[in-house]
Amino acid sequence: MARDVSDATPLSARSELIEWFSAGEKPHDAFAIGTEHEKVPFYRADHAPVPYEGENGIEALLEGLRGLTGWETIEDAGRVIGLSAVEGGGAISLEPGGQFELSGAPLPDVHATAHELSQHLDAVGRAADPLGIGFLTLGMSPKWTREETPVMPKSRYRIMKGYMPKVGSLGLDMMLRTATVQVNLDFASEADMVTKMRVGLALQPVATALFANSPFTDGKPNGFLSRRSEIWRDTDRDRTGMLPFAFDDGFGYEAYADWLLDMPMYFVKRGETYHDVSGASFRDLMAGRLSALPGERATVSDWANHASTAFPEVRLKRFLEMRGADVGDAAMIAAQAAFWTGLYYDQGALDGAWQLVRELSAEERETMRAEAPRLGLDAPAGKRTLRELAHDALALAEAGLKARARRDAQGRDETLHLAPLQAIAATRTRAEDLLALYHGPWNGSVDPVFGACAF
Template structure:
């Protein structure tokens, strides 16, 4: 989860909320790629989760990474809860269950994304190895219950942990046990944002299927290929989902801002203090009538932070976040960036992707989202199967990446990063491979996953 924004500029009206999104527009030549990925830490010796405190805990790991990189510390109530590179070069943050997240810098191409990831993993491994810590390349911790999972000391997570059980059945599982990878992409205009958001939403079930990598829970198969995605279907319906209204005529910044105004708040941050206002309306903060903070009025940072507490399958901020995939290994993380960059950053590819999905109805999109976590590429997709749609989407992405013609020092274009997904589309998901191992050479144990699926 990204670092909270600090901007005390007062908000005086609804128009400023809409303008906040529009301010993210960039010319196409300035488009960048930002990747974020989470990884679940564990102790190699006993396959136990890693607490925050202790000589071998998450805080000690952050200290070691900070010493190696020189990144600045991010603190919450006097505790180090993340690191930030200087001049917008990325950040490391902690998810509620200790998931170690890299929020990458805005980069020009997928090659640079893969290089950034390699440098990050090298630094983290160097810091973690002496502590006996490893990191899973899975979309969900495969063994520990929520009760066995340590909770990180971040104030906003304390508020969320209290609120989640009131609004869904699996919110705590989402917070404590899942791990995702997302790619963040730019838009040039409101119309460009709308097309990219619609294509992204429609194809999130395809991404869920291609990246399905969370088949184990509580030490056994859970009945899903992407349990992480299924968990999101039962996490606070007010702030999640496929945003059917985004496909209605006239959709744009204003409609998204109105939806976000209807999303209940979690907190208001003043200074270093997070005030619990869970369930309150942002409009009441703008009007100065929050019961918990009478007279306090909204600022730009309040709106930016509130935008970060909505979790639809594609999230609009001053860029678009693709949020439907389980985390995987380094090659799969780069593949996530390549998939969406190829689909959305070249005009011809974006037009072809929109043609692929534009005829789908809201019930059809919802059905894909409902079935993809369980059936993966075998899920129905508007009269077809997701595997067929995935192959079409990958062909469009490949064409888009070829048209971009961004080459690495060896002269290779970005299509090389699609190879892992093309293999999945032609065969089995990572989750299906793991289930076959569980039923075969692993003899019904998930413990071997801690050796087989690590960064």
């Protein structure tokens, strides 16, 4: 989850909320790629979860990484909960269950994203190895129960942990046991945002299927290829889902802002204190009538932080976030960035992607979303399957990346990063590979994943 924003500029009008989104517009030649991924830490010796405290815990890992990178600490109530690059915009943060997240810097191409990731994994490995810590390349921790999973000392997570069970049965699993990869991409105008939002929402089930990589829970198969994705379907319906209103005539910044205004709040941060206002209305904060904070009025920070607590399949902030994929290995993390960059950053590919999905009905999109976690590429996609749609989307992404013609030091364009996805579309998902191993050579044990699926 994103690091909280600090901007005390007061907000007094609904139009200012809308303008906050439009301020993210960029010219095409300034478009960047920001990749984020989470990874679940474990002790290599016994496959146990890693607590925050202790000489071999998460806190010690952060301190070791700080020494290697020179990054500045991010603290919450005196506890180190992350690191921030002195220059360049990258950050490391902790998810509620100790998932280690890199929020990458805005970069010009997928090659740079892959290089950033390689440097990060090298530094994390050097800090983690002396502590006996490894990291899973799975979309969900495969073995530990909720109760066995440690909770990180972040104030906002205490508020969310109390609120989540009131609005869904799986929110705590989402917080504590899942891991994702997302890419953040830019838009040039409101019309460009709308097209990208619609394409991203309609094709997000394709990404869910291609990246399905979380078939185990509590030490056994869970009945899904992407249990992480299924968990989001029963987390909090007020702030998740496929945003059907994004396909309505007239959709734009205003409609998304109104959706956020109708979405209950989690917290208001003042100074270093998180005030629990869970369930309250942002409209009441703007009017100064929150019962928990009488007279307190909304700031830009409050709006940015509130926007970061919405969890739809594609999230709008001052860029668009693609949120439908399980994390995988380094090649899959780069592949996720390549897939959406190819579709979004070439106009021909974007237009082609919209043609692919424009005739899908709201009901068909919802069916795709509902079935992708269980059936993967065999899920229905209107009159087709997600596998057929994936082949067409990958062809468009490949054409878009070729048209961008961004080359690495060896002269290769960004299409090389699509290779893992092209192989999956032609065969089967990583989750299906893992299930075959579980029922075959692994003899019904998930423990081998800690060797086979680890950074």
